[in-house]
Structure formats: C-alpha cells, structure tokens
Amino acid sequence: MDLKEKLVSSFMAFENNVDIDHFVHDIRSEAIKNFENKGFPNKKQEAWKYTSLNSLLKIDFSIFPKEVNALEYKDVKKYFLHEIDTYKIVFIDGIYSSYLSETTHDGVDICLMSSALTKPMYKAVIDTYFNKVASGEDSLTTLNTAFSQEGAYIYIPKNKAPKKPVEILHFATGNEANLMLQPRNLIIVEENAELQVIERHQSLTSNEVLTNSVTEIYAAKHANIDYYKVQNNVKSASLIDNTYISQKDTSTVKVHTFSFGGKLTRNNLNFYQDGEHVNSTMKGVSILGEKQHIDHHTLVHHRQPNCESHQDYKGIYGEKSTGVFNGKIIVDKIAQKTNAFQQNNNILISDKATINTKPQLEIFADDVKCSHGCTIGQLDEEALYYLRSRGIPKKEASALLMYAFANNVLESVRLPALKTRINKLIANKLGVRLGFEL
Amino acid sequence: MAYTEEELKKELETKEYEYGFYTDIESDTLPKGLNEDIVRAISKKKDEPEWMTQWRLEAFRAWKDMVEPEWANIHYKKPDFQDISYYSAPNKKPKYESLDEVDPELLATFEKLGISLDEQKKLAGVAVDIVMDSVSVATTFKKTLAEKGIIFCSISEAIQEHPDLVRKYLGTVVPQKDNFYAALNSAVFSDGSFCYIPKGVRCPMELSTYFRINQAGTGQFERTLVIADEGSYVSYLEGCTAPSRDENQLHAAVVELIALDDSEIKYSTVQNWFPGDKEGKGGVYNFVTKRGICEKNAKISWTQVETGSAITWKYPSCILKGDNAIGEFYSIAVTNNYQQADTGTKMVHIGKNTKSTIISKGISAGKSQNSYRGLVQVNSRAENARNFSQCDSLLMGNECGAHTFPYIEAKNKSAQIEHEATTSKIGEDQIFYCNQRGIDTEKAIALIVNGFSKEVLNKLPMEFAVEAQKLLEISLEGSVG
Numbered sequence: 080m081d082l083k084e085k086l087v088s089s090f091m092a093f094e095n096n097v098d099i100d101h102f103v104h105d106i107r108s109e110a111i112k113n114f115e116n117k118g119f120p121n122k123k124q125e126a127w128k129y130t131s132l133n134s135l136l137k138i139d140f141s142i143f144p145k146e147v148n149a150l151e152y153k154d155v156k157k158y159f160l161h162e163i164d165t166y167k168i169v170f171i172d173g174i175y176s177s178y179l180s181e182t183t184h185d186g187v188d189i190c191l192m193s194s195a196l197t198k199p200m201y202k203a204v205i206d207t208y209f210n211k212v213a214s215g216e217d218s219l220t221t222l223n224t225a226f227s228q229e230g231a232y233i234y235i236p237k238n239k240a241p242k243k244p245v246e247i248l249h250f251a252t253g254n255e256a257n258l259m260l261q262p263r264n265l266i267i268v269e270e271n272a273e274l275q276v277i278e279r280h281q282s283l284t285s286n287e288v289l290t291n292s293v294t295e296i297y298a299a300k301h302a303n304i305d306y307y308k309v310q311n312n313v314k315s316a317s318l319i320d321n322t323y324i325s326q327k328d329t330s331t332v333k334v335h336t337f338s339f340g341g342k343l344t345r346n347n348l349n350f351y352q353d354g355e356h357v358n359s360t361m362k363g364v365s366i367l368g369e370k371q372h373i374d375h376h377t378l379v380h381h382r383q384p385n386c387e388s389h390q391d392y393k394g395i396y397g398e399k400s401t402g403v404f405n406g407k408i409i410v411d412k413i414a415q416k417t418n419a420f421q422q423n424n425n426i427l428i429s430d431k432a433t434i435n436t437k438p439q440l441e442i443f444a445d446d447v448k449c450s451h452g453c454t455i456g457q458l459d460e461e462a463l464y465y466l467r468s469r470g471i472p473k474k475e476a477s478a479l480l481m482y483a484f485a486n487n488v489l490e491s492v493r494l495p496a497l498k499t500r501i502n503k504l505i506a507n508k509l510g511v512r513l514g515f516e517l
Numbered sequence: 518m519a520y521t522e523e524e525l526k527k528e529l530e531t532k533e534y535e536y537g538f539y540t541d542i543e544s545d546t547l548p549k550g551l552n553e554d555i556v557r558a559i560s561k562k563k564d565e566p567e568w569m570t571q572w573r574l575e576a577f578r579a580w581k582d583m584v585e586p587e588w589a590n591i592h593y594k595k596p597d598f599q600d601i602s603y604y605s606a607p608n609k610k611p612k613y614e615s616l617d618e619v620d621p622e623l624l625a626t627f628e629k630l631g632i633s634l635d636e637q638k639k640l641a642g643v644a645v646d647i648v649m650d651s652v653s654v655a656t657t658f659k660k661t662l663a664e665k666g667i668i669f670c671s672i673s674e675a676i677q678e679h680p681d682l683v684r685k686y687l688g689t690v691v692p693q694k695d696n697f698y699a700a701l702n703s704a705v706f707s708d709g710s711f712c713y714i715p716k717g718v719r720c721p722m723e724l725s726t727y728f729r730i731n732q733a734g735t736g737q738f739e740r741t742l743v744i745a746d747e748g749s750y751v752s753y754l755e756g757c758t759a760p761s762r763d764e765n766q767l768h769a770a771v772v773e774l775i776a777l778d779d780s781e782i783k784y785s786t787v788q789n790w791f792p793g794d795k796e797g798k799g800g801v802y803n804f805v806t807k808r809g810i811c812e813k814n815a816k817i818s819w820t821q822v823e824t825g826s827a828i829t830w831k832y833p834s835c836i837l838k839g840d841n842a843i844g845e846f847y848s849i850a851v852t853n854n855y856q857q858a859d860t861g862t863k864m865v866h867i868g869k870n871t872k873s874t875i876i877s878k879g880i881s882a883g884k885s886q887n888s889y890r891g892l893v894q895v896n897s898r899a900e901n902a903r904n905f906s907q908c909d910s911l912l913m914g915n916e917c918g919a920h921t922f923p924y925i926e927a928k929n930k931s932a933q934i935e936h937e938a939t940t941s942k943i944g945e946d947q948i949f950y951c952n953q954r955g956i957d958t959e960k961a962i963a964l965i966v967n968g969f970s971k972e973v974l975n976k977l978p979m980e981f982a983v984e985a986q987k988l989l990e991i992s993l994e995g996s997v998g
Contacts, residue, residue: 125588412915427930430897434928438936440921445912445942455895455927455934 082136082259087115089142090225103196106210110224117218129403129435130345130374135317138287140259142226148172148252150283152179155250158281162496165277166245168231172252173260175229179248187241192230192263204234208267212325212351213295220321220347223293227263230292233274234266237299240273244494247276249292251316253284264294268302277497279309282316294322298330300354305333305493311340311504314369321347328354335492336363337501338373339508345374352379352386352414362488363392364501366481366508367400367432374403381414381444390421393485395509396432404436406451412443421451426458426484458484478509550599553577556704559603563673563707566680576693576703583697589859590888590920593828596767596802603705603738661721668713669724672740675711682713686744690773690808690836698769698804698830702738706771709740714749714780723978725754739770745780745815752783754981766791766801768826774809774817778839781816782809785977787985790825792856800827800856807831813839813868820976822985823850823858832890834863837871837899844873847973851989852885852917861891861922866902866932875906878970881917882993888920893936897928908938911969913962913993963990 090111094104119136120127148171159167166189169179175191182190195201196209210227214220231247251258268274282288298304310318318341324332338344350359365373379388394402404423425434438451458480466476482505492498548555556577560570585595662669668679675683693703714720745751755772768790776782784807793800803826809817819833835844846862864873873893881887887910895902910919921938943965951961966989967974974982 415915425927427927427932430928430930432928432930433926436925438921438923438938440910440938440940441918442910442912442920442940443918445915445917447912447940447942449940450938451921452935452937453923453925454936455925455932457931457933 082138082140083114083118086142086222086226087111093143093226102206103209107225107227109215110210110221113215113221114218114225117221120218126376126405129401129405130343130372132343135289135343138257138289140257140287140289141255142259146254147174148254150176150179150250150252155179155281155283158248158250158279160244160246160277160494160496160500162499163494164243166241166243167248168245169248169250170229170262171250172255172258173229173249173262183241187236187239188232188234189241189245190232192232192265193228195232195265196228201232204267208265208295208297211295212297212323213293213321214323214349217321217347219291219319220293223261223263223291223321226261227293230263230265232265233276235268235272235274237269238271239269244275244277247278249280249290251282251284251286251288253282253286253288255286257287258289260288260290260292262290262292264292266294266296266304268296268298268304270299271301272299273303275305275307275494277307277309277494280312280316280318282313285313285315288316289319290317291319292321294320296322296324296332298324298326298332300328300330302327302330302332304331306335307492307494307497308334308336308346309501310336310338310344313340314342314371316341317343319345319347321349323349323351324359325351325353326357326359329356330354331358331360333360333362333491335488336361336375337504338363338365338367339504341371341373343372343374345376347376347378349378350380350388352381352383352388355383355385357383357386359386359388360491361390361392362491364485364488364505365392365394365396365402366485366505367394367396367402368398368508369400370398371400372403373401375405376403377406379408379419381408381410381417381419384413384415384417386414387418388420390423391488392423393488394423394425394434395428395481395485396425396434397428399429399431401433402435404434404453405439406437407439407441408449408451410442410444410447410449415444415446417444417447417449419447419449423451423453424484425453425455426481427455428457474510478506481509482506549602551577551601551603551705555603559705559707563676565673565676568684569676572688572693573704576700577705579694580697580700580704583694583700585697589830589890590886590922591828591830591857591859593802593857598701601767603707665718665721666715667718667720668711670711672706672709672711672742675742679711679713682744683711683742686773686775687742688773690775690810691771691806696806699771699806702740702769702771702806706738706740709742709770711741712743712751712753714745714751716746717748718746719749720751723752723754737766737768737770739768741770741772742775743773743782743784744775745777745782747777748779750781752978753785754978755784755786767804768801769804770806772805772807772833774807776809776811776815776817778813778815780812781818783818784809784820784833785981786819786821786823787977787981787988788821788823788825788829789988791827792825793827793854795854801825802828803831804828805831807833808836808863809834809844810836810838811842811844811871814841815839816843816845818845818847818976819862820847820973821849822973822977822981822988823848823860824988826858827856829856829858829860831860832862834865835873836865836867837873838867840868841870842868843871846873846875846877847976848877849880849970849973849985849989850878850887850889851880851993852882852887853993854883854885856883856885858886859888859890861889863892864894864904865892866895866899866904869898869900870902871899872903873905875904875908876972877906877908878973879908879910879919880913880966880969880989880993881910881919882913884916886918886920888922889938890922890924892924893926893934895927895929895932895934899929900931902929902932902934904932904934904936906934906936908936909969910938910940911966912940912942962993966990966993
C-alpha cells in the first residue's frame with residue numbers, strides 16, 4: 080500500500096477519534112477528497128520540477144504515533160533558545176508535551192491547536208480564520224488540513240504584545256520508526272499587536288521523519304510579526320513547510336528562514352497582501368552540504384495598491400547538495416504603486432552541487448516598480464588573496480567571506496540571542512573556528 | 518528618425534495593417550488535412566529523394582503521438598490541424614534569369630511590401646531570396662555568392678543539388694521529435710532557405726529572405742538551415758509581413774544554425790506578421806523553433822524585433838557545445854491590443870569558457886500579455902561558464918501584463934551567472950520633461966521607447982535598424998491614454 084492510499088484509508092479512523100464540531104469536519108472531508116484526487120505532487124508539475132518526493136514516498140511512514148514519549152529537558156536544552164526567557168509550545172512525536180512547554184492565557188492566547196479546535200470559546204475565531212488563507216488546492220496543504228489536529232494556536236488581541244518571544248518546537252524521538260508528522264499552526268495578530276515566533280523541527284534519531292506542516296498567519300491593521308524558521312535538522316529528516324500569510328493595511332510581517340540541515344526541505348512561503356501599505360519581507364540563508372536538498376518557493380501576491388515586498392535569499396551549496404529558489408511575484412491590476420524587490424544570490428563551492436533558480440514576475444499593473452536579480456558565482460579571488468596576504472589561512476578567509484555574504488540577511492533579525500545562535504551555526508556549518516564572536 | 522509630425526500622424530492613421538492585402542495568384546494547393554499520404558504528396562511534389570520522404574514520415578509519426586504544449590503563458594483557440602492545407606505554391610515556378618520574366622502580379626505584391634527587387638539588387642550587397650507562399654521565386658546575387666563558394670538557395674533546391682550537406686545537418690540541431698511544432702514542420706515543411714558558407718569565407722553581404730503568407734487557409738511551414746563552416750562568417754536577415762485575414766493562420770517554422778569551429782553566425786529577424794485587429798480578431802499564430810549549435814570558438818548571435826503575430830511562441834536558443842563558444846540573444850518584443858507573446862531564449866553551456874549574453878526588452882500596451890521565458894543551463898563540465906541576462910519590461914496602460922520566467926540551472930562551481938529584471942512604466946517626469954521642451958506626448962513616448970530598446974536596435978544591421986525603429990513606433994500607436 081503506498082503512502083497516499085494509506086493516508087486516505089486511515090482518514091476515517093482518524094475522524095472517528097477526534098471530537099470536533101462539524102464546521103471543521105466539513106473542511107477536513109473536503110480536504111481529503113482534494114488530496115485523493117490530486118495525490119502527492121510529482122516532477123511533471125511546474126512547481127515541483129526541481130524537487131522530487133519519490134524517494135520519500137517509498138518509505139512506509141506511520142501516520143499516528145502509537146505511544147507517548149517523554150524527553151528530559153537537559154537532553155534537549157540546546158535546541159531551545161535557552162539564553163533568553165520564552166514561551167514554549169513543545170511537541171514530541173506530534174504530541175503536546177506540557178512538561179517542556181510554557182503556555183499562557185494571560186491577556187494573550189499562546190496555547191494549543193487541539194484545544195482551539197475543540198473548546199467552544201474559540202469557535203468564533205476558528206470559524207473566521209481556520210483554513211481561510213491556506214490553499215484548498217495544493218495537495219500537501221489539503222493533506223495537512225484533513226489531518227489537522229495539533230499544533231500551535233496563538234491569538235494576540237488588539238494593542239497587545241506578549242512579554243517574550245514564542246518558541247514552537249517539534250521533536251521526533253525515533254521510538255517510532257519512520258514517522259510522518261502534520262502539525263498545524265494558527266496565528267492571529269490583531270490590530271496594532273506584536274509577535275515574535277521561532278519555529279524549529281528537530282529529530283533526535285536517524286530514523287526517517289517527514290513533516291508536512293501548515294501555518295496560517297493573519298496580521299490585522301498595524302500588526303507587526305517576526306517569524307524565524309530554524310531548519311538545522313538531522314540528515315534523515317525531511318520537511319515540507321507551508322506557510323500562508325494574510326496581511327491587512329499597514330501591517331509588517333518578516334519571515335526569516337535559516338536552512339542548514341535536513342535531507343529534503345521544501346518551504347512554500349505565501350504572502351497575500353489584503354490591505355494597503357503592507358510590508359512583507361522574506362529573507363533566507365541556506366548553507367548545505369552532503370546530499371541535502373532545499374527548495375524555497377515564495378509567492379507574494381500583491382492584491383492592493385501601495386504595498387511593498389522585499390525578498391533576499393542567499394545560498395551556499397557544497398558537496399552534492401541542491402538548492403532551488405522559485406520566487407513568484409504577482410501584481411494584480413488594482414495593485415498600483417507596488418514596490419516589489421527580489422534577490423537571490425548563490426555560491427557554488429563544489430562541482431557536484433546544483434542550483435536551480437527561477438525568479439518569476441507576473442505583472443498586470445503599470446504603475447509599479449518591480450525588479451529581481453539573481454546571481455550564481457564564486458568568492459571573489461581578489462578578496463580572498465587580500466585576506467591571505469594578511470596571514471589568514473585560506474579556509475578561514477573563505478569562511479569569513481561566506482559569512483559576510485550571508486550576513487546581511489541576519490541584520491534584520493531583532494532577537495540578539497537568536498542572531499548569536501545563527502552566527503554560531505553558520506560558523507559551525509562552514510567548518511571553521513573564527514577565533515572571535517561574530 | 519527624422520519624421521515630421523504630419524508624416525507620422527498620417528502613417529499612424531493608416532496603420533491598421535499596412536501590408537494587409539491579398540494577391541490573387543492561382544495556387545497549386547493540396548486538400549486540407551494531414552495524413553501520411555499528404556506528407557508523401559508534399560515530398561513527391563517537390564521531387565524529393567526517398568530518404569527525405571522517409572525523414573518526413575518519421576517526423577509525422579512522432580507528431581501524431583505528441584500533444585500541443587500548454588505550458589506557455591498564452592491563451593488561444595487551438596488550431597484544427599486537419600483543417601489546414603499543408604501545401605500551396607504559386608503555380609508557375611520557372612527559374613527566372615531576369616525580372617522581366619517574373620509574373621507581374623507577384624512583382625506588384627513585392628512593390629506594395631516595399632521590397633523593390635531592382636532596388637534590392639542595386640542596394641549595397643543585399644541578396645534576396647524571396648519566399649512567397651513557401652516556394653522560392655527569385656534569387657539575386659546568386660552568382661556573386663557562387664564565386665565565393667557560398668550556397669544560398671531554397672531548401673528544396675538544396676535537397677536536389679546538395680543532398681549530402683542537407684542530409685548531414687538537417688535535424689541535427691532541432692531533431693524531428695524535438696517538440697510538437699518542430700515535428701509538424703519536419704513532416705510538412707514546404708520550403709525555406711538553405712545557406713552554406715565554406716571554410717574561411719567571410720560572406721560579403723547580408724543574406725536576407727522575406728517571408729509572406731499568402732494563400733487563404735494555408736499554414737506556412739518554413740525550414741531554414743544555415744551552416745557556417747570553420748572560420749567563416751555570415752549575417753542573415755529575416756523579415757516577415759503577412760496579409761490581414763480573419764481566420765487565424767498558423768506559422769510553425771524551424772530554423773537551424775550550425776556554427777562550426779571558429780565561425781560566426783549573426784541571425785536577425787524583424788517579425789511583423791498580422792497581429793489581429795483592435796478587437797483581437799484574426800492574426801497569425803507564430804510557433805517557431807529556432808536553435809543554433811556552436812562548436813569550438815564559434816559564435817551565434819540572435820537579434821529579434823517582434824512586433825507582429827496574435828500569438829508568439831518563440832525561443833531562439835544556443836547550444837554552446839564547443840569550448841570558448843559564445844551565444845548572444847538580443848530581443849525586443851512589442852505587444853499591443855490583444856497580442857500575446859511568450860518569448861525568450863535558452864543558453865545551454867556545455868563547453869568550457871563558454872559565454873552568453875541575454876538582453877530582452879518587452880513592451881506591452883493595450884490588453885496584451887508579454888512574457889519572457891528563458892533558460893540558462895550550465896552543465897557540470899562547463900568550467901568558467903559566464904552568463905549575463907537582463908530582462909526589462911515596459912508597461913503602457915493598466916490592462917496589459919508583463920511576465921518574467923527565467924530558469925537558471927547551474928551545476929558547475931566556476932559558473933558565473935547574473936540575472937536581473939525590472940518592470941516599470943514610462944515615468945511621468947520623463948514625459949513632462951519632453952513636453953516642457955515642446956515634444957508632444959506621442960513623440961515623447963516614441964523617443965523613450967527608442968531609448969529603452971536602443972541596446973537591441975544597435976545590434977541590428979543598418980537596413981533593419983531603420984525599419985525596426987519605424988515598426989516600434991507604429992505598433993505602439995494609440996496605446997497612450
């Protein structure tokens with residue numbers, strides 16, 4: 080039985096087990112139907128031209144974890160941003176761990192999707208927001224919708240800001256061989272409210288893990304959201320991350336994606352600008368080696384006038400790794416005075432590595448400023464020579480240059496502790512001790 | 518561009534489609550539809566050798582199993598391939614030695630087109646091989662070329678007289694099964710041009726062909742093969758106009774360029790097929806496959822000015838096979854009213870130290886859609902490959918669209934690839950500046966568009982540059998609100 084059949088046939092059993100109102104039930108049934116029709120994407124589809132899921136789909140994943148696993152904090156401390164105090168929503172093999180978590184209902188809701196989906200007090204919010212911006216067409220998103228049960232639920236009311244950033248962590252213990260996880264997050268930030276989120280998926284085992292995650296983010300007027308995705312997983316873990324963001328007037332949303340690990344990572348990052356004077360920023364650094372594969376698919380749909388979007392993705396690819404960037408900007412006829420910028424710079428440091436990039440513009444409005452640039456190149460020989468002539472060994476010199484190359488993506492990170500952490504990860508990834516704190 | 522205002526105005530008034538007329542010449546037309554018998558019949562009509570017939574049949578069999586590509590960003594009513602007549606030729610085709618022998622009606626047609634043969638003959642070094650409804654009817658300067666050993670003739674003539682060359686190279690760059698339209702063309706191509714430049718020869722003049730669709734309901738399937746032998750140079754010009762017609766016409770040409778070691782081919786096109794009227798009715802479907810292969814140190818340069826056709830689907834490409842090969846692509850695509858263009862290039866870097874440059878300018882006005890679609894591919898053995906791409910789009914009016922789909926695939930660490938694209942409109946301040954200095958808006962736009970396109974226009978041979986500039990202005994008339 081292949082994975083698709085397995086998923087479809089286990090849907091009934093899953094439905095019977097969860098206690099949910101019929102509103103969500105209808106959405107789920109619709110979603111599984113769509114998935115059944117479409118199946119997993121394949122390379123013949125334009126959006127998946129450079130990323131194949133075939134080898135993953137051959138693995139016999141178990142869909143529901145059979146037992147509840149526990150972890151000691153000291154064993155996983157290093158995966159937390161422990162230098163600063165944060166709210167934590169932690170899942171182990173897809174199941175919420177109250178022991179490791181720190182949630183709150185004090186003025187803001189930082190809690191669980193499962194309770195939001197079942198408790199009557201959240202019904203109005205769920206009815207308004209759940210599965211509204213997420214695609215009803217994309218097969219992987221609908222697969223997640225069909226099985227959506229657990230994840231993070233964050234609601235920040237008007238004029239509020241939580242006292243500290245929120246960390247969402249997903250651990251896979253590997254007690255279960257070949258696990259498939261489908262977390263579902265819903266984040267709503269009301270007018271003039273603020274939020275910072277750090278999301279991380281971490282496998283603690285060499286067993287295969289496939290995560291198909293969907294996050295819906297709603298930013299109301301003047302809302303300000305910073306979202307950081309740290310992707311530094313083990314070689315046996317794959318991630319398909321679907322993020323859908325809807326922005327209202329004058330809101331600002333920044334998404335940073337740091338990709339240093341994992342076997343196959345696919346980021347589908349979709350911004351929908353549903354208000355005027357919206358600012359959307361997405362930045363990413365990818366440093367890969369071995370046979371890792373990363374695929375950044377971004378979409379910015381400018382649907383209202385006077386908006387801005389800014390994209391900056393940097394990639395350093397070594398060994399047999401593959402990097403894909405596909406950035407799409409759509410400017411509707413009504414979206415006059417749009418200012419859209421997109422940049423993708425890549426460095427290839429191995430002959431076996433591959434880069435496929437496709438920055439794409441679809442523009443239907445005339446009074447716009449849209450540009451994109453992309454480069455593939457090497458480190459500047461002269462700069463390298465300069466450093467070496469001053470006594471810096473070649474390896475360190477090139478690491479320094481690569482660090483500098485990736486650095487401007489980090490500049491907009493507003494959490495110093497996270498910035499330091501990412502700096503260390505980069506230095507570590509480039510395999511050098513720079514001898515000083517970056 | 519020294520036009521007086523009145524001249525321009527007058528020209529624009531009458532510009533709907535100035536080449537829209539229809540010459541009544543008895544044509545020798547095959548029944549509509551396509552099957553093996555038709556393919557055989559075309560081959561037989563042209564007295565082709567058996568290998569050619571088989572080659573066509575092979576293509577036809579492959580075509581039968583293929584489906585029309587749908588990935589392009591264009592929307593149109595698909596042509597009914599069984600409702601097209603695949604062969605039509607002017608019925609008298611003697612070989613003329615002088616112009617007096619040419620059918621006067623045909624000559625009149627050319628005159629309307631503005632290609633006076635006498636003038637062309639006298640004009641500095643342009644040999645014209647005129648293709649009217651697929652069969653070559655007049656060739657000039659052939660003798661001069663023959664002295665240098667250059668072969669420049671229709672492809673059917675080449676099949677008869679230089680079968681070895683044709684057999685060796687035909688289909689090597691664009692194989693029969695390459696794509697839907699290339700397969701169709703391979704099966705039914707009626708005529709086209711053939712050009713061979715021998716070793717070390719620098720072709721002394723610009724070679725040019727004028728194409729023209731004439732017979733109602735006939736698709737035109739041109740096949741062009743240009744071979745530049747080692748160390749040679751040739752500049753080839755192609756220009757198109759077509760009479761206006763209500764029913765959509767299909768044009769599926771194939772152009773193959775072969776640049777052997779150290780040679781250079783410069784291929785320039787001005788395409789001005791009937792774009793359909795203001796309501797988007799009629800117009801030519803232009804599905805063209807153009808590709809060149811560069812051996813060691815060879816260079817291929819494509820320059821195109823696309824102003825016509827209801828639908829354009831065209832990607833002149835370079836396969837940079839040999840070391841140090843160079844590929845260039847300069848393009849201006851203008852769409853107005855309901856025109857749709859999906860055009861661009863492919864640069865495939867295989868050899869070491871290969872270089873490619875892509876400059877693409879898209880101008881969309883009216884309700885048109887203009888897409889750039891390009892591929893830059895660097896294979897793992899292409900050390901030090903270098904590419905620079907620039908795609909700029911200019912939008913005029915708020916009902917048109919400009920799209921960019923660049924694909925970049927790099928598999929070699931020494932590759933250096935740069936791509937940049939911008940989309941903008943003509944700045945109000947720019948127009949204001951011109952107005953202030955007494956230049957009216959229409960002219961200001963022409964001026965700005967000209968400046969925008971300059972990089973590409975400069976690459977055209979003199980004769981074409983003037984014509985192209987004029988075309989740009991005419992195509993964009995009325996697009997400013």
